[in-house]
Amino acid sequence: MHHVVLDRWSRGASALHRRDARAKTLAVLVFLIALATAQRSFVALSACYFVILAAVVVAAGLPLGSALKRASVVLPFTAVFAAISLAAGEPMRAASLIAKSYLSALAVLILVSTTPLPELLRGLERMGVPRYLLMVTQFLYRYLFVISEEAQHMRAAAQAKSGSIRVLFNRSKFGAAAGALGVLFARSYGHAEGIHQAMLARGFQGTFRTLAARAFNKADAAFVMAALIVLVGARAAVEAWI
């Protein structure tokens, strides 16, 4: 059985884990808006927000180093645009792109690391995000595990027959790797058909109905207010200081 690290983290028991998904999503939205609209103060504000997010990571019981490292997954994508800005003679814009994208990724990482995906999707649905979009996300996430296992079985089979998975990725054997990928997609398609049959067999008629979600309580409202005060307050303080 394979566990995605974020999924494991999301099943923690900190105060942040206990908050309603909608409260955490709202806090992240406030953060993203405050960060995205920052102009001249972004360097100091980014540093300030970095400290706040790092403190939240620690408070949530998540491993700080690993979380900071995982948030950097967006940097290769941003780096392209930052390089373009740099080449155009706008170093501050480049730095802003890097900082803002990294902090945004870190904030979203904290959200998904402290909220099990089912709760997060249910919260988003109750906030008005289209249900079908969420269902696609849910299925994608659910069957990521199945496809991952399929891929690992194929990898093991390839290793057993060739001695090393690297053989598949030699230039001369690139066709074999492409074929293996095709088989993986074919198997995934087979799974998709099986899933659809299983859904129909249990009376599915095109509309997903789900169980009742938990209520948004006073503690959740207080959390949103606290996040609003800290995040907007931090930005106001930084801008006043600059």
Added chain:
Amino acid sequence: MQPLIEVRDLRFRYDDGTTALDGIDFDLFPGETVAVFGANGSGKTTFVLHLNGLLTGEGSVTVCGMPVNKGENLTRVRQKVGLVFQDSDNQLFMPSVLEDVAFGPLNLGLERDDAEARARAALDEVGMAHAWGKAPYHLSAGEKKRVAIAGILAMQPEILILDEPTTFLDPPGQNALIELLDRLPQAKILVTHDVDCARVLASRAVFFEKGRIAAEGSVEEVVARFQWDRTALKRSAGSPF
């Protein structure tokens, strides 16, 4: 006695021209368990997919007096006939165990509280009540199978169809599952290669061959006729078993 399932001259051909079913006649009576044997590709799974309306061929299939090939009956037929698939990963698609088990009752139009109550009762029945909040992919193969069965039991079917129920399970898991199935009062159809499982659960067996029912009788009769266990191997190999 009126059969729960009545199949007459059922024929089905896949789009590629392969004849999967070639004139099947079959009855399932209340309280009985029928084992369906046959080689891979003999039409067993294709046959049971017709009983739930997932496939529609020529001939007639009637479930609890309702013709299966009528669109308006399908929801009621699927409530009556619970189909447990071979691969539990295909059957467990909701984000949590409780939501997955409640999926069927919600589709039947039950209120959320009633659906949740049914789901919890079904989980309790299969000994998985503790796992209600878990994600299905965190379960073992045996646990997945139990939850898949709970998802069907929550719909309160009169008939259970289990496609290779013991596949992917270790021997203790197989034994636990067989004990569970033995406790359930519904009429059952077991599509299986597991003769031991059939010996414990089934009162009757049919043998599929090239899309037809080649024989039926007691499990022992059918197994002996087609040498469908390892007895012959034991005799010829000087019994290494």
